[in-house]
Amino acid sequence: MSIKLIATDMDGTFLRDDHQYNHRLFKHLFHQLQKHHIHFVAASGSSFPRLAREFQPYIDQMDFISQNGSVIHHGQQFLTAYPIEVTALERVMHILDRFYGPQDINQLVVSGPTTSYVDQTMNDQNFAVIKLFYEDVVRVPDIRQVFSQYPDEQFTKISVNFAPHINLNKVAAVMDGYLPPSLIIENSGFNTDLIGNAKGTKRNALAVLQQRLHLADDEIVTFGDNENDLGMLAMTARSYAMQNANPVIKLQAAHTTAIDNNHDGVLKTIEQLLKNDA
Incomplete structure (x- = not known):
């Protein structure tokens, strides 16, 4: 399996517009990711407590980039933060x-x-x-x-x-x-x-996790839909802009998902990637 890490933005990307996601499908895919030793990272502009709530059953098996990269957690373990003077x-x-x-x-x-x-x-x-x-x-x-x-x-x-x-x-x-x-x-x-x-970006935070895990750029998959995802999307040739993303974001990403966020676009893409990469 050449994929070692999948990082996804939350709102407008992984989550539907009602801030929910397909829990049944995610549970199935998360089990597959663990089986293949693929790390799953939630990367969001919102706070760690919110992300911990969203992924409570999986919290100790995930990494979290919150506040657009200003705070990084490995499970519930605080790794680092980039404070402001x-x-x-x-x-x-x-x-x-x-x-x-x-x-x-x-x-x-x-x-x-x-x-x-x-x-x-x-x-x-x-x-x-x-x-x-x-x-x-x-x-x-x-x-x-x-x-x-x-x-x-x-x-x-x-x-x-x-x-x-x-x-x-x-x-x-x-x-x-x-x-x-x-x-x-x-x-x-x-x-x-x-x-x-200025150091607290999703790109820099993902680079911290990448270094910890000793991963190459082409072993990382990223998903995003907005300006604050661009740095993360530019890190890897396996980047995906959402179908619902702004056209400028789609131009910057290597790929565009076939399905938007309201129809499980990230999860359906991961499902296909796992089949193709098996």
């Missing part, structure tokens, strides 16, 4: 306050490796959405003071969900001009930008 965090908040008002931002989340923080003024509807993607969420009196309130926390990512009238291409242009060079901003879909350590 407090001065850089404060700079991000200053930039957001300068260019965007409350009507422009729906959700602002500041995360550590496992715990995420939101302002106590966030309404219940937005808080429910945040809980879906981050699981372990704490309301704080003032999100802009969270760095001093939790001085021992290693903050790893800022997530900004913008209102529909905000153009993310323009956001990237603005932020790139003001962000410290130590930070990177990536589109994570759903009109959301993730800002974090």
